[in-house]
Amino acid sequence: MYTIRQEELFSLQELMEMAPENKYSIVFKTLDLLPALRVLNKRTHRGRPEELNYAAMVYAMLIGTIERIPTTKDLLKRLRTNEEFRRTCRFRGSDAIPSEASFSRLYTKLADSGVLWELQRQVISLAAAAGFVSPSFISFDSTHVEAEERQPRKEQEVESKAESNEQPVLEMEHSPSTSAKRLEDPRKKYKRGAPTKAEAERRRLEREAWEASLPLFERKLEDMLPYTFEQLKPLIPIHPSTSSKKGSNGKLMWWHGYKLHILADSKGHYILSALFSSAHVNDGRLAIPLLKKFQTDFPDWKVKHALADAGYDVMAVYKQVRSLGAWPLIDYNERAKKPPEGLNENFHPVCQEGHSYVYDSFDAKNKSLKFTRPQECKACPLEKSGRCQRVYKIKVEKDLRRFTVPARGSKSYKKIYKKRTTVERIFAYLKGYYGLGASRKRGKRAEVDAALSVLSYTLCQYAVDCMRQKQQKQAA
Template sequence: MTIIRQGSLFGLQELYNLEPTQRFDAIFSAIDIEPIFALVTKKSRFGRPVELNYAAMIYSLVARLTERIPFVKDLVKRLKNDMIFRLDCGFLVSDTVPSESAYSRMITLISESNVLEKVQETLLHQAITEGFISDDTVAIDATHFEAKDQAPPKEEKPTSEPKKRGRKSKEEREQWLIEKTELETNLPLFEKKIEDQLDVPLSDLRTEIPQDPQWGVKKNSEGKNVFWYGYKAHLAVGTTSQYILQSVFSSGNLNDGKAAIPLLKGIQERVSLPTLRYETMDAGYDYEPIYTQIHLMGHQSVIAYNKRNEPEPIGFDKYFAPTCVREHSYRYDSFDSKYETLKYTRPKECKDCPLANDGLCQKVYKVKITTDLRKYTAPARGSKVWKEIFKRRTAVERVNAYLKQYFQLNHVRYRTGKRAKVHFDLVTLVYNASKLAVDRINATISHQLAA
C-alpha cells in the first residue's frame, strides 16, 4: 500500500527533495512559456535555418536556477555531459546543445521586452483562479544584492565654492529661485519627491526606474554604515500565501520608499484580488504619498511610524490616541468604513474619576483618518489588531531569504542593468512557479486523503 505524505508538511524544501524529473515537470507546468517562445523564435522563413530548440533553452534557464548552476557556461557543460538533464529540459537526443553565445542572444532579446512580467502576471492569475492566493494583507520590503563585477571607486563630492556671507539681494534671490525650480523640474522622476509619482502612469514608472549597478548604503546591527555595489529587489508579498504579487528591480542607491508606489500601482492594476485590505511596511516607508496611494486604492496602511524631529503631540499619546485630562489614553474601539472614522472610548482609569461626571472628559472620541492619513490608520496605531497585522510583515523577509538561498538572487552574472533584470525576473518567476507547484501537489494530496 502506498504511503501518502501529509499535505500540510509539503513545502519548498520537500519540492527540492524530489527527483529532478518530477521537480522540473512540476515547475515547468506552472509556467506558460508561449509568450517567451514567440519572442525569441525566428520570424521569417528566409535566412539561416533554425537549429536550436528554443523552448528547451527557456526551460533550461529555469532549471539552471533550481539546480543552482552559477554560470551559463556551466549550464552548457551540464547539458553536454548529462543526457538525463538534457532530456528533462526538453531537448531531443538529436538536438544540438546551444552555445553560450546562443543563450546570450536569447537573453538580450528578452531584456528588450517586458515579456517575463507578462508571464508572471499570467501565473499569478492562474494561482488566484485555482484558489491558492486569497490574502488580505500585502507586505512590502526591499533587499540588496551585489553585482558580480568590479565596483568603480566611489566618487568624491566636488568642493563647492565658499558661500557669500550676508543675505541675497531681491534680484539674486528671485534668480536663485528660478534656477532651483528649473533644476527640480528637469530631474529624473526617481530623483524627485515621492509625491510626484502619484499622477504618473504605472508604465512610465516602470520605464524610468534606474537599473544600473550603483553604490548603496545600509546600517548594520551596530548602527554603522556598510557600503555595497549592486542592485535592490523590491517585493510585495502576500503574507499568507507568500506569493510575490509585484516586484521591482532597481539600482542599489534607490530609496526604498521611492519603489513603493510602483509596487502599489502594480497591485492595483495587475493583480485582481478583491480580498486585499492592508499593506504593511517598516518605518522606511513612512511617507505621506504612500499613505495617499494606499487610501486611493481603498486599502488601509499598517506602516511603522518614523519620528522625524517632530514635537510631542499635545493631548495625544505616542500612538496619536486622544488622552483625557489626567493623560490616560483613550481605547481604540472600532472603525467606521462608511465615514472613514476611528472611534475611541473612555479609558478604564476614568471609570471612577470625578472629572468624568463634570463633563471635562468626553465618553467617546471620533476622528476621521483623512485628517492625517499618516497618523490615523485603520486599525488605529498601537491597537492589538494593528500589531497583529504588522507582525505579518515578516513574510516578505522570509521570501527574500528564499530567493537568496534557493533561487540564486545573489548570483547576478551580468554587467548591465537590463540583463541583470532578466535574471531577477526569472528568479521571481521561478519562485512563484515553485510555490504554485507545491500548492498543486498539496491540493492533490489533500484530495487523496479526503477520498
C-alpha cells in the same frame, strides 16, 4: 542575513527529494512558454533556418536556477556531460547543445522584451484562479543584490558622465513645457542673510525652474503620483551602484549592485509584483511604481491592508496605497522627539490627567477612529464638570501617517502588522534556494537573473500548493 525563526514557508524537502524528471514535470506543468517563443523565435521564414531550441534553453535556465548552478559555463558543462539532465531540460536528441554566446544572446532578448515578468504574471493569475492567492493583506519591501563583477570606479565615471549630459524630463499633457537641459542648483550661489521681497520672489522662480529641469526620479515623491506605470518604468535606473543600509544587528552594511523590490501576498506567500533597480534608489521612491504595477496587472483585486516598514513612511506612499482602496499600515518613522500635544507616542488622545484613551473601533462610513475613556478615568473628578470626554473620534484622512486603520499601538494593529514578515521570509527563500544573492550580469541582464529567481520560486510554490490540494481531495 535574516534571523527570523518561523515555520517553513512550504515543504521544499518533498519536492527536492523527487526524481528530477518527475519533479520538473510537476513544476513546469502549468508554465506556458508561448509568449516567450513569440518573442524569441524568428518572425519570418526568410534567411537561415533557426537551429536553437529556445524553449529547452529557457527550461535549462530555470532548472539551473533551482539546482543552484551559478554560471552559464557550469550549466553548459552539465548539459554536455549529463544526458539525463539534458533530457530533463527537454532537449531533443537531434538538438545541438547551445554555445555560451547563444545563451548570452538569449539573455539580451529576454532583457529587452521583459517576457519573464509576463510569465510571472500568468502563473500568479493561475494561482489566484485556483484559490491560492488572497490579496487582502499585501506587504512590500526591498533587498540587496550584489554585483559580483564590480568595478565601482568605472561605474562612478559612467554615472558622472550621464549626469553631465542632457537628461530627458517626463512631461504630462496638462503640465507646462520644461527644458530637457538640467539646470544648476541655484541654492549654491545664494548668500547668507534674509533676502528682500523681490529677491525672495526671484529665488522662488529660480528654484521652481531648477526643480522642473530635474529628472522625475530626483524630484519630490508627490510628483510621481499622477503618472502611470508605463510612463515610470523606462525611467527606473538599472545600472550597478553603491548603497548602504542598516542590518538586523544594527550595523551599517555597504554593497555594490542592485535592489529587488517585491509586493507579496501575506497569506498565500506569492510574489504579486516585482521591480528591479539600482542600489542607490530609495525604497519609498520605488514603492509608487511597484504599487502602480500591481494595480495595472490586477485591476479587479481588492486589497484591505498594505504593510511596510519605516523606510516607506512617506506621505506619497500613503496616498498611493489609498488609491488602491487599501489602508496603509506602515511603521512610523519618528522625525520629531516628542509627539504632538494631546496625543501619546501612538497618536491616541490623552486626557488632562495624562491617561491615554483606548482604541475601540473604526467607523467605515465616516472614516473615523473611535477611542474610549481608559479605566483610570472612571472615577475622574473632571467628568462631572464635562471636561473629561468619554469618547474621542478622529478622522483618518486628517493625517494618514499618524492615524491608521486600526489605530497604531492597538492589539489588532500588532496582529495584522505581524503578517509583514512574509516578505522577509520570501527574500530568505529567494537567496537561500534560488540564487538571488548576487548576479554576474550587468544592467538589464542582471534583471533577467532576478526574474528567473522570482519565476522559479513562484513555479515551485504553485506546484507544492497543487500537490497539497490533490492530497487533500484524495484524503477526503
